Amino acid sequence: MNPENAYAELRQFQIETAYYHSLGALAGWDQRTYIPRKGHEHRARQFAALAQLLHRRRTDPRIGEWLDAVSGADFLSDPAAPAAVNVREWRRVYERSRRVPEELAVALAQAQSEGESAWEQFRRADDWEGFWPYLKRLVDLTREYAEAVGYESEAYDALLEDYEPGERAARLQEVFALLGRETRSLLEAVLASPQQPPAGVLERDYPVEVQARVVRELVGRIGYDLEAGRIDPTTHPFELSVGPGDVRITTRYYPDYLGAALFGAIHEAGHAMYEQGLPAEHWGTPMGEAAGMGVHESQSRLWENAVGRSLGFWRHFYPLLQENFSSLAGVGLEEFHRAANAVRPSLIRVEADELTYNLHIQIRFELELALFRRELDVADLPGAWNEKYRDYLGVEPPDYKSGVMQDVHWAAGLFGYFPTYTLGNVYAAELYGAARAELGDFEEAFARGEFAPLLEWLRGRIHAHGRRYQPRRLIELATGRPPGAGTLVAYLRERFGNLYGL
Known part of the structure; x- marks a missing residue:
């Protein structure tokens, strides 16, 4: 042949x-x-x-x-x-x-x-x-x-290879050591700042059926093709690609909390826009697949945080919220924006603020590593989980469902997946910085409802390549430099320094 x-x-x-x-x-x-x-x-x-x-x-x-x-x-x-x-x-x-x-x-x-x-x-x-x-x-x-x-060094590396080809536990430990140290230092300064955001803005009466309508309109306007997808409620939000023309997302709704549905949907829409941007002519082959879950998470985290929590984004979309939710009457744009970026150590990863989120991931990574190094038994996970939450975030779960049982990942056997969320944040900081340097500051564009330039930049630099390059190499080619946690640290310092007057 x-x-x-x-x-x-x-x-x-x-x-x-x-x-x-x-x-x-x-x-x-x-x-x-x-x-x-x-x-x-x-x-x-x-x-x-x-x-x-x-x-x-x-x-x-x-x-x-x-x-x-x-x-x-x-x-x-x-x-x-x-x-x-x-x-x-x-x-x-x-x-x-x-x-x-x-x-x-x-x-x-x-x-x-x-x-x-x-x-x-x-x-x-x-x-x-x-x-x-x-x-x-x-x-x-x-x-x-x-x-x-x-595997060459340790069992956990074999699991990482399924989600982020080329990644290794030893390098992740270095990333988390730097990021964890810098995050806790910045968190201490943020919590001590007198410029605290208003409490309770997102915890008001938000009818679920109205949330669903608003979320659908919002994700459609930022670039998620609703004619090639759908949004459904679920226990744990996710995005799933059935194939070209069918990329679905889910979110979860609480009648007294807007943040879960809002930012969860933007996050999953980021995943979906990546899948919708992969070259359809290569579907069914590696050239039509995402480069890795860290890159996938870079898309969701970039849209959820760098875009979805920016002031320009809410200058454009806040009128939509005020038209639909009477509970926001009297709440100004700046007040809402600060509430959307509030930093408060919490129990639930998917509802964590942007600053503390990586501490939630560090906890899970360290527990997984201990499990597969056989330093921790499954039966002892709740105690180890609670201890790390006390040490890293100063909070302790009152029950299992807000503690060790809150995520679906372990129940679905997705060991090695969690670190890709932090890798996604690292990559997102690099990508957003490079896009901003090339296209100009996004605040005014977002305020005008112009999200297409950023999406097209990502499609050309990331989506179009499929699995052509390993994740770190893909980010380096897109941005002009190897990815590192230092860029994410600088981004967090800038964003929360401005918000909290540091």
């Missing part, structure tokens, strides 16, 4: 596999939104069957034969060309997948589905004792998975 034919057959096979993934994504969306309560058991078996099918396709010996046939082909000579990128990534996935026994892949998929369903049930009841056996099984299976795929 000549290399060109081998590549064509390999590409077609992988696109067919992507359709199965797409159907699995749709089933996952349904499980986290509208599935009947009694449907979870059957859904777990569906996911197990799908996992078996996908594992067999990922490890199909023909992939190895096709990869051997294209090796050294002239059309792969440029490593940044789409075919070369696809072959490189297909080879990486094939080699990793072959190391995982089929029975382990199936067991993990079923445990992840069962764990997520159990989390929904037991979190609602604040029942750690009922939930933790599911979590222990997930940890045990994930440890097996890490050993199966292999």
Whole structure:
């Protein structure tokens, strides 16, 4: 078989596999939104069957034969060309997948589905004792998975590779050491400032049906294509791409708190705009996929915070809120903007302010690292969690659902995902700074409702490249310098220094 034919057959096979993934994504969306309560058991078996099918396709010996046939082909000579990128990534996935026994892949998929369903049930009841056996099984299976795929230094690196290719625990520890130290220092100064924002502005009467209408209009106006997506309520907000023309987001609503739905929706819309900006002609291949979850989070965190909490953004959108919420009568623009940027150490990660957010992630990263270094047992997680919240944020959860059981990630087996949120913040600071240097200050543009220039800049620098480059290299090429936590620290100092008169 000549290399060109081998590549064509390999590409077609992988696109067919992507359709199965797409159907699995749709089933996952349904499980986290509208599935009947009694449907979870059957859904777990569906996911197990799908996992078996996908594992067999990922490890199909023909992939190895096709990869051997294209090796050294002239059309792969440029490593940044789409075919070369696809072959490189297909080879990486094939080699990793072959190391995982089929029975382990199936067991993990079923445990992840069962764990997520159990989390929904037991979190609602604040029942750690009922939930933790599911979590222990997930940890045990994930440890097996890490050993199966292999690693150079430590098991956690094997997990990171699935979410942020090329990232390592040792480098993340350096990032968190600097960021954690600088964040706590800045937090101390912010809390001591006499210029504290008003309390309670976001905690008023906000009818859920009105929130849903406002959120839909807002995310549509910043660039989320609603004709190629939808917004639904859920327990834990997420974005999910079914395929070209179908990229969905969710958020959660509280009748007495506006921030969760508002900033949660902007965050998920940032993810969705990335997916909607990936080259559709490359769908089903690595060139049509996001570079990594850190890059993905850079898009959501940039839109949620750098854009969505800016004064220019609210100069444009605050009239929309005042028209729809009588509870904001008498609240001025500046007052609302300061309330939207209020810094208050809190318990819930997804509702944390921009400054303290990375401390929430540092806690989870350190706990995950301890779990996979076998320095911490699953049964001891609640105590370790509460201790770190006392030490890092000065707060302590009164129950499990606002503590160790608040996130869906561990219940879904997503160990190694949490650090990508902070990597996303690091990358977002670099990207926003570079875009601002090139396009000019955004405040007046946002006030006029002009978000397209920033979105188009991101599409050209980030979205269009798919998996052409590893995450850190992609950010370096987009901004002109390697990403580092120092840029994020400078951004936080500038933003909160201005807000709090530091």
